[in-house]
Each structure stands twice: as C-alpha cells, then as structure tokens.
Amino acid sequence: MRRLTSSIVLTLALVLPLLGSPAQAAPARRIDYTSWDTPAQLRTGALAAVRLRSGALALTAGATSGRWTSPWTRPGFRLNRLIASWSARTPGDSRVRIEVRGRAGTTRSSWDTLAVWASGDRFVRRTTASGQADDLGSVNVDTWVVPGGVTAYRLRVTLVRAAGQKASPTVDEVGAMASLLPDTADVTTSRPGVASVPGGLVLDVPRYSQMAHSGDYAEYGGGGEAWCSPTSTSMVLGYYDALPAPRAYSWVADGHVDPWVDHAARMTYDYDYDGTGNWPFNTAYAAAQTGRAFVTRLRSLREAERFIAAGIPLVASIAFGRGELTGAPISASDGHLLVIVGFTDSGDVVVNDPAAATRAGVRRTYDRGEFEDAWIPASGGTVYVITDAAHPLPANSPGNW
The missing domain is CATH 3.90.70.10 (Cysteine proteinases)
Structure with missing residues (x-):
C-alpha cells in the first residue's frame, strides 16, 4: 500500500487555489518533468568538491562530501507539487542527500531535504524527512508541497562517503516533476490513442x-x-x-x-x-x-x-x-x-x-x-x-x- 501524497491525504482543497467557476472550461493540468542527465546538462549546475567522471557526478580526490546544485528552473507555471528523482550508486559507506528550494517573486525558501538515500542498507538507513514546514513549502514523504506555489526551483545533491574510503558515490541523473493540478475530482474519460490499435x-x-x-x-x-x-x-x-x-x-x-x-x-x-x-x-x-x-x-x-x-x-x-x-x-x-x-x-x-x-x-x-x-x-x-x-x-x- 502507498499513502498518496495528492488528494487522498492532503485533500483536494490544498491542491491549489480555485481556478474559476464551474461554468468555465476545466483548467489545464500543468506538468513538467525536467532532468539533468547528459554531461552537458550536468555541467550547467554548480559543482563544489564534485567532478564529472564517466558521465556521472563523483567526489573529487580526498573529499568526503561535495555538492551539485542545479540552475534555477522555471516550469512556466506556479508549481505547488514537486517530486524529485535520481539515479545513483553508493558503494561502501556512502550516500546522497536530495534537497529542493523554491522562489516566489523575491522570496526564496530554505533548502528542504527530500531524501537521504543509499542503494544498500548496511551503513545507511534511507529516509525521507516529512515536515520542514518553516517557510514556503513542506515535505510529505516524497513530495514537496507548496500551498502558495513557486515559479522556480533548484535541486541540490550532496554526495558523502566515509573518511578514508576511496570509492565515491556517483549520480548520473537528477530530475524533478513539477505540477499544478486543478482543484477538481471531475475527470473526462480520454479517447483511445495510439496503443488502442485493432486487436489491442x-x-x-x-x-x-x-x-x-x-x-x-x-x-x-x-x-x-x-x-x-x-x-x-x-x-x-x-x-x-x-x-x-x-x-x-x-x-x-x-x-x-x-x-x-x-x-x-x-x-x-x-x-x-x-x-x-x-x-x-x-x-x-x-x-x-x-x-x-x-x-x-x-x-x-x-x-x-x-x-x-x-x-x-x-x-x-x-x-x-x-x-x-x-x-x-x-x-x-x-x-x-x-x-x-x-x-x-x-x-x-x-x-x-x-x-x-x-x-x-x-x-x-x-x-x-x-x-x-x-x-x-x-x-x-x-x-x-x-x-x-x-x-x-x-x-x-x-x-x-
């Protein structure tokens, strides 16, 4: 079972302010997935004690921690939900931390932790950090919730390894789904598309x-x-x-x-x-x-x-x-x-x-x-x-x- 981080738990009333009366056309479902995957895309972020190695982020020699910070990203609408994704490897005693911050006008939020993650569980217990409701947003399990919305966001990935360990954690993709969804439970059934071919x-x-x-x-x-x-x-x-x-x-x-x-x-x-x-x-x-x-x-x-x-x-x-x-x-x-x-x-x-x-x-x-x-x-x-x-x-x- 998965506790939903959308209308079931947070309630539809929190999804976003009302977008017009029932007589108006249904508001658009605004969704944007942005990722940093290729070396060129990863180089657009700010690197601190981190370098690109074989197309992935890795710690520089001797560093026990380092960070990659994405550029400010504008999805083109006032997002009020964000879910980050990542592809990483964490050999030995190492881990990654995923954080997000947002911007609305001249106001910037604090960095909110979305996850402390490792591929195994021998040294690190992977966790999220629900709460953190100190400013613009808060965290509900894996989802960053921003009731008032923000127009831009940044992601930050911190790579950490134990002192003396040579093997570095690596991250080869970081992404985020930003969304702004209608405050309605009404759904119009979609017409069949490209997979509804003769015979299915x-x-x-x-x-x-x-x-x-x-x-x-x-x-x-x-x-x-x-x-x-x-x-x-x-x-x-x-x-x-x-x-x-x-x-x-x-x-x-x-x-x-x-x-x-x-x-x-x-x-x-x-x-x-x-x-x-x-x-x-x-x-x-x-x-x-x-x-x-x-x-x-x-x-x-x-x-x-x-x-x-x-x-x-x-x-x-x-x-x-x-x-x-x-x-x-x-x-x-x-x-x-x-x-x-x-x-x-x-x-x-x-x-x-x-x-x-x-x-x-x-x-x-x-x-x-x-x-x-x-x-x-x-x-x-x-x-x-x-x-x-x-x-x-x-x-x-x-x-x-």
Whole structure:
C-alpha cells in the first residue's frame, strides 16, 4: 500500500487555489518533468568538491562530501507539487542527500531535504524527512508541497562517503516533476490513442503477486498489501530481463516465492515513512538495474498509450472506493500501485495488478473511465517510468508527454 501524497491525504482543497467557476472550461493540468542527465546538462549546475567522471557526478580526490546544485528552473507555471528523482550508486559507506528550494517573486525558501538515500542498507538507513514546514513549502514523504506555489526551483545533491574510503558515490541523473493540478475530482474519460490499435497492444510483462509474500519480513513492511510498489517495480524489471542477480537476494529464506520481490522491498524501504511505497525510492532502485527510471505525472491514458506503443510499461498509483473499479482483486484502496501493460482495441486498460492472490489472477482489464477516475484525481496521474537503452522514451511535448 502507498499513502498518496495528492488528494487522498492532503485533500483536494490544498491542491491549489480555485481556478474559476464551474461554468468555465476545466483548467489545464500543468506538468513538467525536467532532468539533468547528459554531461552537458550536468555541467550547467554548480559543482563544489564534485567532478564529472564517466558521465556521472563523483567526489573529487580526498573529499568526503561535495555538492551539485542545479540552475534555477522555471516550469512556466506556479508549481505547488514537486517530486524529485535520481539515479545513483553508493558503494561502501556512502550516500546522497536530495534537497529542493523554491522562489516566489523575491522570496526564496530554505533548502528542504527530500531524501537521504543509499542503494544498500548496511551503513545507511534511507529516509525521507516529512515536515520542514518553516517557510514556503513542506515535505510529505516524497513530495514537496507548496500551498502558495513557486515559479522556480533548484535541486541540490550532496554526495558523502566515509573518511578514508576511496570509492565515491556517483549520480548520473537528477530530475524533478513539477505540477499544478486543478482543484477538481471531475475527470473526462480520454479517447483511445495510439496503443488502442485493432486487436489491442499488450506488453509481455511477467506477473507477480504481492499477496504471495504475506507475512514476509516485518522489518520491511511484512509483505502482502504493503508490497504493491516493490512487486510492481519487480514486474517491470522482469520485463526488461533486469532483475537483480541471485546473489543479491541470497539472504531471502529458502521457499519464498519470487525472492527478488523481497529484495526489492528491502531496497526501497523508507525508514522514516516506514514503508516500501516511496515513489522515487522505487525508481532509484530500478534505475540501477535498467539504466533509467523516474517519477512523473501524465494527464490521461492517451499519454500512457504513447509509452506502451514505445514498449515501456508504466507503474501507476491509484486509489478507489468500493465498487469504483470493476474487476479489481481488492474491494477498495486509499493507495495502490499496479502496472499498465497494454490496451484493448476499445481503449480499456490492461494491467498487471499485484493485489491478486496468485500469479494467475494478476492480469486484469479495467474500464478506461473507471481507471482514470481512480488514477488522475487520486495521485495526479503519477507513474514510474522505467526503461532501458533499447526502449527510448517517446518524443515529448515541452516538458512532458
């Protein structure tokens, strides 16, 4: 289960000030994903005791900490939500800290910590830092919330290693999804798009059940309903043939089905949030396996269809009440992750829903309108985009898809 950081928990009243009367046209859904990925893009940031090495940020010789700070970034609207993503490696006793600050007019916020993260947990317990409501924004698990909005933001990444350690943490991509969403729960069902071709289009994503792990490892959430996110992430990694090597999950007790799911739960566990549903912790884990992964939001299933047509399954965050998602294996959820794997020729969405009791029941087809009602108002259309070099992203409109 994933506690939503959008309308379910924060309430729609906090999403943004009212944008006109009901008689007016529905306001636009403003979403921008910006990343610093290539060496040229990373060089636009300010480097302190950090250098570029093989296309990634690394500490300079002898430094135990250093920083990269992005330039001020203007998405073109007054954002009130931001979710950062990163791709990093943290060998030995090392870690990275992700921070954000915003600007509204002449006012600048303090730096708010979004995550202290490491790929393992031997030396560092990865955490978020909910709260920090001292000025313009605050942090709710993995989401920076700015009720009044800001027009620009900066990200800051601090790399840290233990004294005397030679191996440096490295960061090869940093990004952020900024959004400004309408204060309404009304969703107009989108028209079928490029993946709703004759016969439909469904990707061959393997099927894993989170419920098969009920009672597994209480220290990482206990499996079952708590593991929808790492189970969904693992299904996408399996699709790319990018699951971790058996030695990575050799610690899992014999007899556990799909032990790589137990491993993913451990590697995505947020010790502050006390769960495995942290969105960017899942994409950071996946990025190390496939090469690229990040969190963004989409405006409708028409945009999701562009990814399916490109061969890229999506992990989507939904929430629904009793009777609101026909055919779901659970009656209701205030926060659930599943994998969009395709579309029927009529435009309905085909998913791998890990809440099924067994693998055999994971593949489901949901009504397009019901799914969008469960996805867009609840999480703002949040998805994990996980991909590899063989599956380039679909060409995007300015800032998003």
